[in-house]
Amino acid sequence: MADGIITLTTSTFDETVQSSDQPVIVDFWAEWCGPCKMIAPILSELATELAGQLKVAKLNVDDHPDLAMRFNVMSIPTLLVFDGGEVRKRLVGAKGKGQLLQELGEFLGTSSR
């Protein structure tokens, strides 16, 4: 996780999103998805800028179709925000940084709880 982004797998997924004391945003992506590549640098920036408030993780749907199916992901990129182990928000499609920050606003600034 050189860029501050956690790489999830089937075996680490539940542990990571459920044990986190911060909200976790999970990027469902794949190598062949153009829009996924466009948002990758934005997610790296968010991981750095929001460190301590929010964790950023990614899941390759090609390698882990079981998890994509479990969360009804049928379009990528899909970003799921987990808080307390539950899906609190679903963002379908690539979005700009400003729009993402706005969508994530409700999950930020709660790190002191």
Place this chain on the structure above:
Amino acid sequence: MTRDIIIIGSGPAGLTAAIYTARANLAPLVIEGEPSSTSDQPGGQLMLTTEVENFPGFPDGIMGPELMMKFREQAARFGAEFLTAKVTKVDFSERPFKVWVRDDLYTADAIIVSTGAQSIMLGLEAEQRLLGHGLSTCATCDGFFFRGHEIAVVGGGDSAMEEALFLTKFATKVTIIHRRDALRASKIMQERAMANERIAFRWNGVVADLVGTDKLEGVVVQDTVTGERETLPVTGLFVAIGHRPNTDLFQGVLDMEDTGYLMTKSGSSYTNVDGVFACGDVQDHTYRQAITAAGSGCMAAIDAERWLEATRHA
């Protein structure tokens, strides 16, 4: 700081204009747009395509996103500057011209508009609800999720054929729903689609409604001749019914046709505002190819360069 030139949009037209103006030492700022899962994004419509077979210089074909990355690298190599944002407002009433990205103001002596076109959606109420849950704007992104499913593509042009052919890699059956009884796609694409055993056609049909609450369960097709409705039991629907130019920003500022396409002076990239040039699909509803967009981007760059020189030495 007022720049020589700002280029709005970053498809083949905008990036070719960037390569030419950068090589002419005009240090262009390219405001390239924001990521999205529609064709309205940095790199433009080619970012959602797979193999591009008709761009000269690539005898073995090249992936659309890869081609656009190469365009961008080439522009950056000569000093083009990039801003990954969407222009929110323009003021072309006096020079230098003003361009805003939210509260940030950028000014330039010349502007090249290459904002392209984006896919038209169906305009159905169910669309927002089912987008990403069976309804998709990006076959290359989402085809994977329909392995073994029966799905449909709506549209009759080259994009629709390309998507349908691509989707047969995953789906067991792809029905192309088209409003007429003949396709407008190129002959080679028609032949490929017709020859594919997994592709079926539903002629004279329009999508009247979508079935399903949290995921797509069927598509209601209305026959354009008989008016009868039937439900096609598909779990995926890919929309490729055409494009509209991205010209909302320029309403009342630049002359446009009723369809929204910008008007340029014949054989040039000049718009009705002196110093503002247009190129690519935003002003072309006839050819709409990567190569014609690139060609018109080159024209806009040369027009802008000469215009700047003439204006400054006047």
